[in-house]
Amino acid sequence: LPISGMFCVNGRLDPESGLRFIGRIDNTVEQLFHAAVPTNCPTDDRKHGHLAALALVALVDGSALSSSSPNSRAEVSVVIDLQTLTHGLHDKSVIHTGHDVELPIETIRRMACEAEIIPVVLNSKGVVLDIGRASRLATRYQRKALEVMYPTCAIAHCDIPNAQCQPHHIRYWRDDGTTDMHNLIPLCPEHHRCVHEGGWKLSLHGESRQLCLTYPDGRSLTSSPTDTARKDLLYDIS
Known part of the structure; x- marks a missing residue:
């Protein structure tokens, strides 16, 4: 002690x-x-x-x-492409646990059969992620979806892990912004303060989720989710 x-x-x-x-x-x-x-x-x-x-x-x-x-229950998200899950590893296999650990494909297949595991499968159809204005706070499924799309803070060149970020409403809740995926991005505490208190302006565009940051002096920075983050993932909890 x-x-x-x-x-x-x-x-x-x-x-x-x-x-x-x-x-x-x-x-x-x-x-x-x-x-x-x-x-x-x-x-x-x-x-x-x-x-x-x-x-x-x-x-x-x-x-x-x-x-x-x-x-x-313990909720463990494993991002894996459907071909790898069903047929095994290939040249473009995607396996992501959200942490710096590796799991054998056999283990992931077993985990996918257990109720307390949430497999994240490319192109799956599952939980509805948009909840409109029924809730101000993002659901844990929305948080998981954001984690898949953004391993780190959504601001370009920021390497703060998603786990330390907070879901931010692009259009503020107080301004009738919805708690839907098209209005949410993860921001680290520092950049969250910059948006709310530092005069930063954000806009999010379409399915590409291209993020435009405008600084108080008029300069702008445009970025999208990293190549390793897939925008076509939904959660299948069946």
Whole structure:
């Protein structure tokens, strides 16, 4: 125990167990976020870490949702093209776990058969991602779709991971902007502040999701999701 009196926890897990562990923590963080952000929670970049620590404690002491609840399971997203899933690896195989770990195709096939796993398959038909103005906050399926399209912050040349970003309404909610995919992009905390408080203007164009950033001095920067991020992915949770 360090002099500060705070516990420091670290450990090693195999790739599949690690993904399940992170998925369970992330799902509990989502519950905490939507329930009520604790009054002592930091408002800066440390916020996610604080909630993750609370989520781990909630799982240990049993205050998180019970394992029988459909919303309590560990959600692991694996991005994989349909040909690889059904026929095996090929020259243009796409396999993405969202973390720097690799899983054998056989493991992914088994995971795809388990209810707590959400396979993300190219060209699949599944969850409706547009929810209009029924909710201000992006659903976890919308967050996952944004993660697939944007591995990092949507602003060009920013390498902050998507997990540390916040879904941003291009047309603000207060201005009748909808919580639909065509109106959402992930922004890191710094760039989120630049948009809301620094005078940056954003516009998002069509299916290409070409993002145009206009600075207060009139300069502009145009970018699109990276080549490794696919815009034609939907989530199949059947």
